[in-house]
Amino acid sequence: MKKVSVDELESRMGPGSVRASLAKPLGLANLGANHYELEPGESLAFGVHAHERQEEVFVVQEGAVTFETYPDRDAALAGPDGDDAETVVAQAGEVVRAAPGEYQRGRNDGDERAVVFAVGAPQDPGDLDLLRDCEPCGERTAHRIELTDDRDAILAVCEDCDGETARYT
Numbered sequence: 001m002k003k004v005s006v007d008e009l010e011s012r013m014g015p016g017s018v019r020a021s022l023a024k025p026l027g028l029a030n031l032g033a034n035h036y037e038l039e040p041g042e043s044l045a046f047g048v049h050a051h052e053r054q055e056e057v058f059v060v061q062e063g064a065v066t067f068e069t070y071p072d073r074d075a076a077l078a079g080p081d082g083d084d085a086e087t088v089v090a091q092a093g094e095v096v097r098a099a100p101g102e103y104q105r106g107r108n109d110g111d112e113r114a115v116v117f118a119v120g121a122p123q124d125p126g127d128l129d130l131l132r133d134c135e136p137c138g139e140r141t142a143h144r145i146e147l148t149d150d151r152d153a154i155l156a157v158c159e160d161c162d163g164e165t166a167r168y169t
Contacts, residue, residue, distance in 0.1 A: 002025070002026050002027055004022065004025045004026060006020065006022075006035045009021070009022070009025060009035060013153065013154045013168050013169055014046070014154065014168050015042055015043040015044070015045065015046055015166070015168055016036050016037060016038045016039075016042045016043065016044060017037050017038060017039050017042060017113075018035065018036060018037035019034065019035075019036055020034065020035045020036075021033070021034055022034060022035060023123065028123060029123065030121060030122060030123055031119055031120060031121040031122065031123050032054070032118075032119065032120040032121070032123045032125070033117070033118065033119050033120075034117075034118045035115075035116075035117055035118075036114075036115070036116040036117075036118065037113060037114070037115050037116075038063075038065070038107075038108035038113065038114045038115075038116070039108065039113055040108055040109075040110060040111055040112070040113075041107070041108065041109075042107070042108050043105060043106065043107045043108075044058070044065070044105065044106040044107070044116060044118070045104075045105050045106065045130075046130055046132070046143070046145055046154075046156050046166070046168075047105060047130050047131055047132035047143060047156065047166075048068060048070065048076050048103050048104065048105045048130075048131045048132070048140070049103065049104070049105065049128055049129060049130045049131065050073070050076070050100075050101050050102060050103045050104070050128075050129050051100060051101075051120070051125035051126060051127075051128060052100065052101065052125065052126030052127040052128070052129075053100050053122060053124070053125055053126035054100055054120045054121065054122060054124075054125030054126065055097065055098070055099055055100055055120065055121055056097070056098040056104075056118060056119070056120040057095060057096070057097050057098075057118065057119045057120075058090065058095065058096045058097075058098075058106060058116055058117075058118045059095050059116065059117040059118070059119075060090045060091060060092050060093070060094055060095070060096075060114065060115075060116055061092060061093075061115040061116065061117060062092050062112075062113060062114060062115035063091075063092060063108060063110055063112050063113055063114030063115065064089055064090065064091045064092070064108070064109075064110045064114060065089070065090050065096075065106045065107065065108060065114050065116060066087060066088070066089050066090075066106065066107050066108075066109040067087070067088040067089075067090065067096055067098075067104055067105070067106045067107075068080055068085065068086075068087060068104065068105050068106075068107070069085075069086045069087075069088060069098070069102060069103065069104045070082075070084055070085060070086070070102070070103040070104070071084055071102065071103075072084075072101075072103070073103065073129060073131075075103070076103035076131050076140070077131060077139075077140050078140075079133075079140050090106075100126075103129075103131070129142065130142065130143045130144070130145065130156075131143065132156055132158070132165050132166070133165070134158040134160065134161065134163060134165055135163075135165070136158070136161050136163045137158060137160050137161050137163070141158050141159060141160045141161075142158075142159040142160070143156050143157060143158055143159060143165065144156075144157050144159060145157075152169065153167050153168060153169045154167070154168045154169075155167055155168075156168075
C-alpha cells in the first residue's frame with residue numbers, strides 16, 4: 001500500500017492553479033488520478049475534449065465546478081449555444097461522470113476556490129480530441145497541445161491556422 005499527501009505533489013503546468021498527477025507517486029498501472037485546485041475562472045482541462053477510451057469521474061471536494069458537456073463532436077463544435085449543449089454544476093460532495101467519447105470541460109465559474117479529485121480508466125485514454133475557440137478562425141476548432149522550445153510553457157495551438165490560443169506556465 002502506498003500513501004501520499006496531495007500537499008507534497010508536484011504541480012504541472014496547465015489551466016488550473018494546481019494540477020498534480022497521483023499516478024506515479026502511487027504507482028498506478030490501470031487508472032489515472034489527479035488532484036486539481038482551481039481559482040475562479042480556471043479550468044480542469046485545456047478545452048472541451050473527449051477521450052477515445054477513458055471514462056472519467058470527478059469528485060468535487062470544495063467549491064463548485066461547472067461542466068460544459070456535449071454528446072458528440074458536432075455538438076461540441078457548435079458550442080454552448082447549440083441545441084445539444086448541457087451544463088452540469090457539481091457542488092462540494094457531488095460526483096460527475098464523463099463517458100468515453102463524451103465531450104466535456106469543467107470550469108470554476110464561482111467566486112471561491114474549487115478542489116477536485118479526478119479518476120480516469122483506463123490510464124491510457126486513447127486519442128484525445130481537443131476543441132477550443134480560435135479568434136483568428138472565428139469558431140471553435142481542433143487544437144493540439146505543445147511545449148515551448150524552452151519547456152517553460154504549454155501552448156494550445158489551433159490545427160487550422162497554427163495560431164496560439166492559450167499559454168500556460
